[in-house]
Amino acid sequence: MFAYLVRRLLATIPVMGVVALFVFSLLYIAPGDPAAVIAGDFATAQQIALIHQKLGLDEPFFVRFGHWLWAVLHGDLGISIFTNLPVTQLIGQRLEPTLALTLTTLVVTIVFAVPLGVIAAWKAGTWIDRLVMIVAVAGFSLPAFVLAYLLILAFSIKLDLLPVQGYVSFRDGFLPFIEHLILPSITLGLVYGALIARFTRASMLEVLSQDYIRTAQAKGLANDQVLLRHALKNAAVPIATVIGIGIALLISGVIVTETVFAIPGIGRLTVDAILRRDYPIIQGVVLLFSAAYVLVNLLVDVSYTLLDPRVRY
Amino acid sequence: MAAISADIVVRAPRRRWLRETVRRHPTVVAGSLILLAMVAMAIFAPYLGTVDPIAVAPVKRLRFPSELYWFGTDAYGRDVYSRTLYGARVSLQVGLGVALFATVFGLAIGLVTGFVRLADALLMRVMDGLMSVPPVLLAIALMALTKASLGNVIIAITISEVPRVARLVRGVVLSLREQPFVEAARAAGTPLLRTLWRHILPNTIAPVLVQATYICASAMITEAVLSFIGAGTPPQIPSWGNIMAEGRLYFEIRPYLIIFPGLFLSATVLAVNLVGDGLRDALDPRLARRM
Numbered sequence: 313m314f315a316y317l318v319r320r321l322l323a324t325i326p327v328m329g330v331v332a333l334f335v336f337s338l339l340y341i342a343p344g345d346p347a348a349v350i351a352g353d354f355a356t357a358q359q360i361a362l363i364h365q366k367l368g369l370d371e372p373f374f375v376r377f378g379h380w381l382w383a384v385l386h387g388d389l390g391i392s393i394f395t396n397l398p399v400t401q402l403i404g405q406r407l408e409p410t411l412a413l414t415l416t417t418l419v420v421t422i423v424f425a426v427p428l429g430v431i432a433a434w435k436a437g438t439w440i441d442r443l444v445m446i447v448a449v450a451g452f453s454l455p456a457f458v459l460a461y462l463l464i465l466a467f468s469i470k471l472d473l474l475p476v477q478g479y480v481s482f483r484d485g486f487l488p489f490i491e492h493l494i495l496p497s498i499t500l501g502l503v504y505g506a507l508i509a510r511f512t513r514a515s516m517l518e519v520l521s522q523d524y525i526r527t528a529q530a531k532g533l534a535n536d537q538v539l540l541r542h543a544l545k546n547a548a549v550p551i552a553t554v555i556g557i558g559i560a561l562l563i564s565g566v567i568v569t570e571t572v573f574a575i576p577g578i579g580r581l582t583v584d585a586i587l588r589r590d591y592p593i594i595q596g597v598v599l600l601f602s603a604a605y606v607l608v609n610l611l612v613d614v615s616y617t618l619l620d621p622r623v624r625y
Numbered sequence: 626m627a628a629i630s631a632d633i634v635v636r637a638p639r640r641r642w643l644r645e646t647v648r649r650h651p652t653v654v655a656g657s658l659i660l661l662a663m664v665a666m667a668i669f670a671p672y673l674g675t676v677d678p679i680a681v682a683p684v685k686r687l688r689f690p691s692e693l694y695w696f697g698t699d700a701y702g703r704d705v706y707s708r709t710l711y712g713a714r715v716s717l718q719v720g721l722g723v724a725l726f727a728t729v730f731g732l733a734i735g736l737v738t739g740f741v742r743l744a745d746a747l748l749m750r751v752m753d754g755l756m757s758v759p760p761v762l763l764a765i766a767l768m769a770l771t772k773a774s775l776g777n778v779i780i781a782i783t784i785s786e787v788p789r790v791a792r793l794v795r796g797v798v799l800s801l802r803e804q805p806f807v808e809a810a811r812a813a814g815t816p817l818l819r820t821l822w823r824h825i826l827p828n829t830i831a832p833v834l835v836q837a838t839y840i841c842a843s844a845m846i847t848e849a850v851l852s853f854i855g856a857g858t859p860p861q862i863p864s865w866g867n868i869m870a871e872g873r874l875y876f877e878i879r880p881y882l883i884i885f886p887g888l889f890l891s892a893t894v895l896a897v898n899l900v901g902d903g904l905r906d907a908l909d910p911r912l913a914r915r916m
Contacts, residue, residue, distance in 0.1 A: 330754020335766075342770055449902070453895035455846045457853055457869065458887035465880050476877070564761030568850055572873075582762075583854045586769050598766050602758045 313617065320613060324606050331602045332384065336377050338598070339591045384599070390592035392585075399596040403578060409479045410577035413500065413569065414562055416493055421501035422508065422555065429512025429551075433520060434539060436513075444509060451506030456565050460499040460572040467495060477574040496573045500565045504558050511554040515547040522546075548619040556612030563601050650906075656899025663893050667713035675707035678863040696885045699871055708863035709886050715775065715864035716845045716893060722779040723786060723844035724837045730783070731790020732833060736821055738791065739798025749795070752788040760785040761847055768856040775858050778851060782844045793836055797829045831908040838901030842894045849890055865890045 347363040348355070364370055368379060383390070389399035432444035468476040474495055480488040519525065520543055528538045570579035578597060585593035616623045647654050666673065681701045690697040696705035734752070738745040755763065760782075767781035801807055802825070810820050851857030852866025853873075860867055865886040872882025 326750055327753050327757050330751055331757055334754060334758070338766055338770060449898055450895065453842070453898050454891050455849055455887070455894070457850070458883070458891055461876060461880065461883045461887065464876070465884075469877060469880075560759040563759040564850075567761065567765070567854065571854055582765065583856075586765060586854065586856045589769060591769070594766055594769050598758060598762055601762055605759060606757045 317614065320610060324610060327606060328603065331599065331606075332381055333377065335595045335599050335602075336380050338595055340373060340376070342589075342591045389596040389599070392590050392593050394585075394588045394590045399592050402581060402593060403596055403600060406576060406578045406581045408481065408577075409575050410566060410570070410579060412479075412482070412489075413493060413496055413575060413577065414566060417497045417501045417504070417562065420497055421505040424501075425505040425508035426512050426551065428505075429509040430516055430539060430544060432509065432513040433516030434535075436517060436520075441513075444513070448506040448510045451502045454502065456499050456503065456568045457572050459502060460495070460569065463495045463498060464572075477572075479573075479575040479577070492573075496569050496575060499572070500562060500569045503565065504561045507558045507561065508551070508555060512547070512551050515550040516543055519543045519547045545619075549616055549623070552612050552615055552619055556609045559605055559608045563605060650903055652899045653903030653906075656896040656903065659892055659896035660900060663713050663889075663896065664717065666710055667717050670707075670710040670714065673710055675710050676704050678703065678707040678711040679861055690881055697879065697881050699868070699882055703863075705868065705882065705885060708868050709865070709889055711863045712865040712868060712886060713889065713893070715858060715862060716848060716890065718775065719779055719782065719848040720841040720845040720893075720897065723782045724841035726779070726783040727786040727790050727840050727844075728833055728837045730787045732794050732826075732829065734787065734791040735794020735829070736798060736825065739795045739802065739825075740817065740821065745795075748791075752791050755785070756788040756792070758785075760843075761850055764847055764851060765854070765856050768851055773857065773859040775862065778848055778857050781851075782847050785847075786840050786844065790833065790836055790840070793832060794829050797832060798825055801825055801828055835901060835905040835908060838897055838904060842897040842901065845890065845894055845897070 347360050347367060347369055351360050351363055368376060371379075380390075387400060389403070391397065392399055392402055395402065428444050432441045435441050464476055467474045475488075475492055478492055480492050482489040525538060525542055528542045533542075566577065567579035567582055569575070570577045571583050574580075578600070581593060582597045584590075585597070681703060690705075696709055699705055699708070734748055738748050758766070763785040764781045767784060768777065771777045771781075807820065807824050810824050815823070848857055848864065849866035849869070852864050853870045855870060857866055858864045860871070868886040869883045872879065872886075876883055
């Protein structure tokens, strides 16, 4: 187990290496000369050349990549072009809303989607199954921001039940914190939930057709026993896999959701950085999100041993 | 007499076939019809009672939907109905373009990596790396590098979709190369390229075609997302994402600015997804049972 963990951790190094190379190339290829930006409007060519030399901008690609990577490994993601603040500090300031939003969405979605998928598989072919699958296909097809505006229109403007936009930290009161997260979480969770429900149904259907399920039923086990202890346990590994892969949808969704609901998180930071072409921030965000994605999927891989005792490494 | 009976014989089964198809695959038929309608709308947009979608008329700004302006007008007085109809062109171009290019490049990479060990080690590392960047984020990062244009949007989304196709194709190729008929072809001295072309490629078509429809659907959503956050097609092009991006500021007083293009986008994506599900059921019965 420990050896597997180490091997698996080592395997993420080349993947993150490619990501780092890609992210560094972003700045390398990016139009504009950072030295000219730093020097300001009234700089002479000589001053710019001096900054070039100081920053090592004249060195070859891989030397610069090495310097950059060394700094990143030491927690230095560079300085934002627009605000002149360290990128790590900017990301740190925005971390809380994004974490609050993604974690609540993650938990709520899994709590809803997995049982829905199980029920749909159990009642395969009935109207319940049809309904769940129709909602799932609709979930795939409704872009997050369209859904977001429909929700705002219904619940905030027409019914006046929930706040339109914004974010309140949990330190300023739990109820407003939750109130401000309800619509964004639904927006963010729909596609993800649709994916999980569909996959849960699919893997449950596969398991339910196995002989040992018929045996369990034949010996008179209660339905919930058959479903939860015999079927769901055996379907758990593929479901866990899709929960991990689906995180990509959450990350993409965060950018849109935070924009629509004016939540001051990392997604909003990303959009602002794009509009201002603030490449160091874009680099930092891509690196951070990719690392999070790789890490989550690593955890999912490791969780297989807990979910299925037959899996040994 | 003979002519008449022949006529009946030919016609009846065809009508029955149609009815049978509608009865057995209602969602696929509905999806195809919506998709056909969207394609027709995109092609015939100039003849469907539209005006110039980029003609600005400040006097008529932010008019509510009426007999004259079916979907109302936006903040620049442009006719939202015309813009929405022309917007179908952008979305369909992006969807089909990305599906086509991602499939072609993904197939090429998948075929090569499935057969050439060295290329496999190298290319799949790159693909793994690209796959660990969430696709929309990757497309956003790429768009930040270039200037906004329809072509660049298609290229950026294609790059973020290619790794998944490549992985799929590689998986199929790896399982195919162990099959007896491929071994037989190799043993009979068929050159590598010919083996790939005649024996491997045809067997990858079904899963790739299904994947292509899903890519088409997700590419249309990604284009709208990119335009919506201001990193997509240039603002003057009437894409659905752009119309909604402009409607953002006025949403609380003019919700139709987002709702009309949003409905068209959702309907199109839904239609493509339904057709994709139908294709998957028809081409891959094993997978169909699972999903």
